[in-house]
Amino acid sequence: MAAKRRIPDALARLAAAEDAFLKSEFLAPVLRGQGVQVKIAGVRCQLRVEPAEFQGFGVFRPLSHAAARLDRPATMGQRRQYLELFPAVSLLLSARQGAGGDAWLALPANRGDDRFEADGPVPVWLAEDAELFDTVRARFDGARFWFDEVDSRADPGASAYLREALGRMAPPALVERPGLTAAQRAAYAAVHDDRVRREEERKNREIRRQREDARASGERRLREALEHAGATLRDFAERGDVYSVSYTVDGQRHTSIVRKTDLGVQTSGICLSGEDRKFDLHSLVGVLREGRGSGRINRTL
Numbered sequence: 001m002a003a004k005r006r007i008p009d010a011l012a013r014l015a016a017a018e019d020a021f022l023k024s025e026f027l028a029p030v031l032r033g034q035g036v037q038v039k040i041a042g043v044r045c046q047l048r049v050e051p052a053e054f055q056g057f058g059v060f061r062p063l064s065h066a067a068a069r070l071d072r073p074a075t076m077g078q079r080r081q082y083l084e085l086f087p088a089v090s091l092l093l094s095a096r097q098g099a100g101g102d103a104w105l106a107l108p109a110n111r112g113d114d115r116f117e118a119d120g121p122v123p124v125w126l127a128e129d130a131e132l133f134d135t136v137r138a139r140f141d142g143a144r145f146w147f148d149e150v151d152s153r154a155d156p157g158a159s160a161y162l163r164e165a166l167g168r169m170a171p172p173a174l175v176e177r178p179g180l181t182a183a184q185r186a187a188y189a190a191v192h193d194d195r196v197r198r199e200e201e202r203k204n205r206e207i208r209r210q211r212e213d214a215r216a217s218g219e220r221r222l223r224e225a226l227e228h229a230g231a232t233l234r235d236f237a238e239r240g241d242v243y244s245v246s247y248t249v250d251g252q253r254h255t256s257i258v259r260k261t262d263l264g265v266q267t268s269g270i271c272l273s274g275e276d277r278k279f280d281l282h283s284l285v286g287v288l289r290e291g292r293g294s295g296r297i298n299r300t301l
Contacts, residue, residue: 022062022064022065024062025059025060025061025062025071026038026059026060026062026068027057027058027059027060027074027078027081027082028057028058028060028082029056029057029058029082029125029126029146030049030054030055030056030057030058031055031102031125032052032053032054032055032102033052033053035047035048035049036049036060036068040065045065045066046066047060047062047065047066047067047068048066048067048068049067049068049069049070050063050067050068050069050070051070054070055102055126056073056074056126057073057074057078057079057082057126058070058071058072058073058074059071059072059073059074059078083139083146083148084139085139085141086139086140086141086142086146087139087140088137088138088139088148089108089137089138089139089140089145090108090109090110090135090136090137090138090151091106091107091108091109091122091124091135091136091137091138091145092106092107092108092109092133092134092135092136092183092184092187093105093106093124093127093130093131093132093133093134093135093136094106094107094121094132094133094187094190094191095121095132095191095194097123102125103123103124103125103127104123104124104127104130104147105121105122105123105124106121106122106123106124106136106138106145107120107121107183107186107187107190108183109135109151109154109181109183110183122145123144123145124136124138124145124146124147125144125145125146125147126146126147127147128147129147129150130147130150131159131163132159132162132163132166132191133158133159133162133163133166133184133187133188133191134150134151134154134156134159135150135151135153135154135159136148136149136150136151137149137150137151155179157177158177158179158180158181158184159184161177161180162175162180162184162187162188165188166188166191166192166195169192169195169196170192171192172185172188172189172192172193175188215238218236218238218243218260219233219236221263222236222243222245222263222281225263225280225281225282226245226247226281226282226285228282229281229282229283229285229286230249230250230285230289231247231248231249231285232247232248233245233246233247234246234247234248234253238260239257241259241260241261242257242258242259242260242266243257243258243259243260243263244256244257245257245258245281247285249285249288249289250289252288254269254270254288255269256268256269256281256284257269258280258281262280263280263281263282264277264279264280265277265278265279265280265281265284268284268287270287270288272287
């Protein structure tokens, strides 16, 4: 019987907590479009935030158990009180995350910090007042790392030096400055290598694009030259400075080799008594048609 009496008591306490929550206000950090989570009598609830585009620390008033409206942005003092509820960790900013740069990716500033169990960089949110390679203090609430402040104990000259070195893409082995930590060197190497990789990918994309454009341009020139002469392009292959072109003339298939520059014939594919180079692809089609009509075509390819 005692257990049965405890159930209504627990429900009554939850109802009272929910009622009190709806009459209160709360402080929380919010990411744009993601809402906020709160605990009511130990029960975690996800609330939609109005306005939906708000991002930052704010003071909110509940509209229901599913929505809350921003009452006002939090003051610096309120933000500080909130962050001090959570343990601090020292992190080294290594890259912006996402197209909009809403978060920084960061590595542990102290490589021996056994509290840091992540395998790679972690996102640090709401770090608008920080730069690449800054050492910052972040607070971990069990789900996310929130930016607290740039770590005043760190040497600001070190991060400025690393940014300058990265600007000239100095190899990691040549980055040398008194006081650089192992973590800073590792972060620089990771960022440098990533930029080298992305630049190589960009160059490869550009090379592929140029090749595709060149092939498309070659196909267009070949097709136009053949169609103007009444022939049809079947296929072609690039071989250095020439094209090997397969095409049909009045249903008959032919293969010729022509120069890329002017589509002048190198090898016609038929016996022209050594006069192949007097023709271009357009005029060769007329020779083929004339030769077939006279029965004088002898294939050489």
